[in-house]
Amino acid sequence: MRDLSVRNQSEMKDSNIRQIIRTVLQQGPVSRSELCRLTGLTPPAVSGLTKILLEDGILTELGPVNGKREGAGRPPSLLKVAGKSHAAIGVEIGVSRLRMGTVNLLGKLLDTEVVEISSKTTVDDVIHRSVAFYRRQEAKLAAQGTRIVGIGVAVTGLVDTDSGISRFAPNLGWRNVNVKDLLVQQLGSPVIVDNNVRLMALGEEWFGRARNSGSIILVQVGYGVGCGIVLPKLGLLQGSFNGAGEFGHCTILPGGPMCSCGKRGCLEALISERAIVGTYLQRSLSAPNSALPVPPENLTVNIIVRLAADGDEVAQSVLREAAAFLGIGLANLVNIIQPTQIVFSGNAFALSPTTRGWIEESTYAHCFDQPKFKFSNATFRNYQGVVGAATAILEKELL
Numbered sequence: 001m002r003d004l005s006v007r008n009q010s011e012m013k014d015s016n017i018r019q020i021i022r023t024v025l026q027q028g029p030v031s032r033s034e035l036c037r038l039t040g041l042t043p044p045a046v047s048g049l050t051k052i053l054l055e056d057g058i059l060t061e062l063g064p065v066n067g068k069r070e071g072a073g074r075p076p077s078l079l080k081v082a083g084k085s086h087a088a089i090g091v092e093i094g095v096s097r098l099r100m101g102t103v104n105l106l107g108k109l110l111d112t113e114v115v116e117i118s119s120k121t122t123v124d125d126v127i128h129r130s131v132a133f134y135r136r137q138e139a140k141l142a143a144q145g146t147r148i149v150g151i152g153v154a155v156t157g158l159v160d161t162d163s164g165i166s167r168f169a170p171n172l173g174w175r176n177v178n179v180k181d182l183l184v185q186q187l188g189s190p191v192i193v194d195n196n197v198r199l200m201a202l203g204e205e206w207f208g209r210a211r212n213s214g215s216i217i218l219v220q221v222g223y224g225v226g227c228g229i230v231l232p233k234l235g236l237l238q239g240s241f242n243g244a245g246e247f248g249h250c251t252i253l254p255g256g257p258m259c260s261c262g263k264r265g266c267l268e269a270l271i272s273e274r275a276i277v278g279t280y281l282q283r284s285l286s287a288p289n290s291a292l293p294v295p296p297e298n299l300t301v302n303i304i305v306r307l308a309a310d311g312d313e314v315a316q317s318v319l320r321e322a323a324a325f326l327g328i329g330l331a332n333l334v335n336i337i338q339p340t341q342i343v344f345s346g347n348a349f350a351l352s353p354t355t356r357g358w359i360e361e362s363t364y365a366h367c368f369d370q371p372k373f374k375f376s377n378a379t380f381r382n383y384q385g386v387v388g389a390a391t392a393i394l395e396k397e398l399l
């Protein structure tokens, strides 16, 4: 009985400490009395716990700030998250690149490293590179008094987050790779492995421009199409079997083109990099007087978006169609989830002002309610997955 009560007390303390860090991170700088109001904790509890966090270097005191008086006394001293005490490593295993980065407690990307990979890159290569980056960063940051709390890994495809197994990553040719075990064996540190787009949404919610916005849908459009959903009070949606967010495999055009998943008419089969380039090539080559600006094998969606902006009618019609399909998918998500933000990440189809206007137009046209959400671009661009992966481990260990 006694052990249980001691454990409950320490769990409660741990949960209160996390609540204080979270609140200061999201609302800070704040005074101790504001912290009492925001967390519902008593003044002695806030005073005791903030003392521990100041000693640990997680919080820092700004000193009395004029103009922020509470009552008649002197201005209160404000607290904010220091950022320097802890950091985490984030790794994103992409289609052609392995991106690695160190992210501090304020969501700031410190060091980064990018390695080109291909279908020939083995699991061992990826693990070896990640471990080497971790060790180098660990040594460098230790000298500055910063402790690395663990490593998060963002992988495309189906990931069993509980076990840290990449169940199926078609672009890497991985099936049932226990990424978590391999890293834990070598590092002995906390490891989280999750789907890359889900993690991108998590990073945006904690540290991006869409932070504190309540509910966001982050949509990634590139070689694949996926989404990450963050909901108020629930956080990042994993799904009952870790498969939530497979937006790309929602049927948008029954009987449409064949998808990599074996079904027809999925959103991904209509708007992925390969789908848009394929449709453009097909139509452009059969159009009279067509002249491709680059050899067909070098054509990308980014080039097609530029052609559309320069007045290429085939490019415009292909992208308009793709935008119409994406808008239908987004409106379905909006009707079901009612987000406050839709955040885009990926190639120029999702990010350029021209195509974005068409995507927004189609989304509005298919929404049931008056649209109240905002559209925005993901904050960390090419490092969105890296920041998200590091955020997952910061959240698990400290937030």
Ligand SMILES: [Zn+2]
Binding pocket: 248, 249, 250, 259, 260, 261, 262, 263, 266, 268, 269
């Ligand atoms: Zn599919």
